[in-house]
Amino acid sequence: MTKEKALLIFIEFKGNIKKEDKSERREHSNNIEELASLIISAGAEIGKILRYRQEKPNPKYFISSGRLDNIKSILEEEDIELVVFDDEITPTQQRNLNGKLNRKVLDRTALILDIFAQRANSKEGKLQVELAQLDYLLPRLTGKGIELSRLGGGIGTRGPGETKLEVDRRKIRNRIISLRKKIDKISVQRVTQRKSRKNNIFQIALVGYTNSGKSTLLNSLTKSEVYVKNMLFSTLDSTTRKFNLDARPEVLITDTVGFIDKLPHQLIAAFKSTLEEVRISDLMLIVVDVSNNNFESDILSVKKVLEEIDVWGKPFFIVFNKIDKISPELLKRLHFKYRNALFVSALKGIGLEEIKLKIKKIIEKHNMNIKIRIPYSNQKIVSFIYDKCQVLDRKDSENGILFDLNIEPKYKDQLLPFIYNKEKLKIS
Ligand SMILES: Nc1nc2c(ncn2[C@@H]2O[C@H](COP(=O)(O)OP(=O)(O)OP(=O)(O)O)[C@@H](O)[C@H]2O)c(=O)[nH]1
Ligand SMILES: [Mg+2]
Incomplete structure (x- = not known):
């Protein structure tokens, strides 16, 4: 199957940027890279990237209306069928853009939802993604049905939402209620299962930005073979493994879904029961990809999600991963700056003993x-x-x-x- 070609539109709003601030600029170019990875992770390819600056969002089209003709001709010349914005656009803006450009127009949220829809494997994962998609779709339904459906399939129309596109709002609302019930039922089953586990366990949760290496770390620490890929959101379901630490109580470690900047609130709400594993943990390891220039803002994004799911305040320590990819000078500087953090390479097996030691000490203190x-x-x-x-x-x-x-x-x-x-x- 040929890949959909996407036009990536990245808008910097003047209100948000200081003109000569280099670090801000670097952050923005990183955001473009991230949006590009999201598009690739969703299975499309980048046709062209447009970067604009404007004062504020245009209420009707999000982007300044004067640019639309130019965009339209680019879409035709380059044979591009998909337009993606980094920010969340309103349902009205999305409809207006659909009409004007005659292409599928998606925002960052829709893209992330699409990736989740493609990755969902387990019954619970599928239900959760469908719930998030319907939550996103509901305000985007018009009386006439959805513009997206007449623009064919592909990204943004895929997954459990697809067959539901033609049904009316009431049916969707009913489906949302039934999905919530089903998810709650699975969640109750899980609580019962958890209770039947021996209760003298110490539970650790691996949390962090998507692609930071959580699954790789779980594999290295517990000699498991959880799916690892250089792609955003390879993990959607939680996996729990026994962690042989020669400690009491027994230690379990859980790998779970990764976070991202501007993680759609619909997903956070829908994945509540998956994220429950983080909530019940005694300790969180925040895994950070230190080879990413933007790692400090990644930590802030992770903190934001942890606050949102109400677990910020729980004991944690930071694990800077992928140190094999950074220079010894940077490593030295980071050691100095983050004295309580650990520096590891999950892939090369560097620093794993330190992680074990630190966890053992924390358990003993607990x-x-x-x-x-x-x-x-x-x-x-x-x-x-x-x-x-x-x-x-x-x-x-x-x-x-x-x-x-x-x-x-x-x-x-x-x-x-x-x-x-x-x-x-x-x-x-
Ligand atoms: N060089 C290097 N690469 C690593 C390291 N740890 C993980 N990776 C690579 O980073 C990519 C992502 O790793 P994963 O373990 O899937 O990351 P994750 O945090 O589980 O990602 P999601 O499940 O998508 O949120 C893979 O290509 C890994 O091989 C490391 O220490 N060094
Ligand atoms: Mg993973």
Whole structure:
């Protein structure tokens, strides 16, 4: 199948840029690269890139109307069938542009939704993407039906939304309600499954910008084979693996969907249950692609999403990944600037031991250290200790077994009666 050719339109609004600010300019060129990767990840190719500056969005067409004729002739000359804007355009602007250019016109949100629609594999992933797409489509429906449908298939018309294009608003609303119900049901099943997992686990979530190397890191740390690709949003579903750390409690690590700047709110809402894995985690590893010039603004975008899903404030540390791609000088500077972060290459296996060590320390800090004495007659509690706690030391004395333990705070009450000497006062 031949690829759709896209015209990428990137508009800088004068209000947002300082004229001679180089770092801002660099950020903008990076944004163009990102939009281009989104288009390629969606399966199209870049026909042409247009970059404009304008005072503010035109209410009717988003872009200044004087440019439309020029754009129209470019579309014809270059045989381009798709127009993509980096910003979110309103349903009215989208309709007006469709009419004027006679091409499919998409914004960044539609593009991201399309990529998600192509990647969704699991039942839950598909339902979530359909929900997000319908949420996006609903305000874009006109009484006459949708302009997109008469412009054929391809990007922006694909996925679960496709067959729904002709149905009316009421039907779509009903479908949205039914999708929410289905997603909630799966989510409840997952909670039950989670409860049945042993409850003495420490859960870690890998979070970060898309393509930062989360799945690669999961694979290297747990010797798994999760799908990895140099493409945006290769992972949509969460994968949880056991992390052999020789620590108590047992550690699980979860890889999940990546974030991006201006991640559509419809997707965040629809992926609530997938993102639940992040919410229930005890620790987040924020994975950052340090070889990307824009990595500092990537961290801010990730923080924004974490705030939006209400998990900012949870313990985390930053893992700067792909250090094999940067110069030793930059690495040195970053070490100096980010003293608490770790610097790794998930691909080359550099720095993985440091990650393990840091996690172990965090778990130990999260736990409590206690010394107890158990009478020989109480075998039940001895088995409990070996099952649930980390035994640092054991001595058999005349009056019972002396344990030096690292325990999770939740087991404190069960072990409290056995604490000996002054520690007893401190802990209670
Ligand atoms: N050079 C280099 N490349 C890496 C490293 N880690 C990951 N990559 C590459 O970066 C690309 C993205 O890796 P993934 O692990 O799929 O990234 P991700 O964060 O899971 O991405 P999404 O699931 O799309 O959000 C792949 O081509 C990896 O091979 C690294 O340490 N060094
Ligand atoms: Mg991934």
